[in-house]
């Protein structure tokens with residue numbers, strides 16, 4: 001039968017993620033009409049709980065975009081960067097680079113500031129770039145999934161605003177696992193998606209859109225259709241989506257966000273992610289030759305990156321992946337492009353451990369024990 005050979009691996013990659021049993025079961029809830037009275041039964045609590053997880057930031061409205069994280073990032077570019085604007089895309093890794101690509105392919109006047117892999121945004125270098133380029137809009141990544149770096153979203157947004165520009169944040173791999181700090185950072189728009197720390201399948205991009213963003217969008221031409229936050233907002237305000245949503249995902253999201261807010265609690269979820277970061281860091285201390293890759297003080301609570309000893313190679317990490325599969329796990333052998341660059345420089349690769357969403361500390365401890373045993377067979 002179709003599906004008989006689908007393997008139910010425990011996903012320790014950085015998204016998609018392992019789904020809670022209740023979320024899986026919620027996939028069986030009834031399909032519904034998105035313009036029918038059944039719709040608000042799902043989307044009213046979804047919107048309310050999204051705001052609760054965001055810390056109820058005043059003046060922000062969540063918009064749910066069909067697609068994934070990239071769709072909401074593209075919408076922010078199309079809606080908030082005008083043809084006469086300059087946009088500075090600040091990158092600490094592959095997903096910061098993605099924002100720049102989105103700006104370029106949409107014909108925007110875009111420049112980039114890049115930091116070395118594993119490094120966070122440096123305030124002094126950012127200030128120099130802001131003074132040099134005088135951008136109107138600046139994009140950056142809250143939590144860089146390729147390197148495991150978390151930036152100080154408040155400090156970065158403040159510096160951008162102090163230099164007369166408007167910040168837009170990609171919070172795809174952190175929202176739901178740590179405070180988004182929207183109230184404090186006051187970004188023009190904060191973007192995220194379902195398949196990372198929120199613990200859901202992929203399928204929706206989520207944008208927290210400020211009133212200021214709506215005013216700015218009104219001055220921007222050619223915003224597209226599904227990428228137009230003004231068209232989207234018309235439906236979001238009545239707890240709907242602009243185009244037909246994935247009803248299965250909406251049902252699952254309704255159940256999962258209620259669990260996060262009313263059962264686990266938002267504070268409890270954030271604390272669990274911090275605890276898992278501690279577990280991952282402690283494990284690196286007992287693993288001979290393995291080191292934490294991300295800059296100290298800027299290490300993500302939703303994933304950890306490890307620099308491997310000199311004898312490790314990309315091919316050996318692929319073997320590790322297959323050995324971990326035999327134990328029922330999906331291992332993440334690191335971001336391909338970074339490891340290729342490291343190999344070109346004669347350096348050993350990095351790998352990632354995703355500890356986001358509904359992975360529990362004891363599950364992570366068990367995973368790291370098995371991983372340690374597997375890694376120690378290599379030298």
Ligand SMILES: Cc1ncc(COP(=O)(O)O)c(C=O)c1O
Pocket residue numbers: 015068069070071095098141143144145146170171172173193202
């Ligand atoms: C930080 C970050 N931004 C953007 C994206 C792109 O999101 P998606 O794959 O949902 O389109 C990802 C995906 O991993 C990500 O981690």
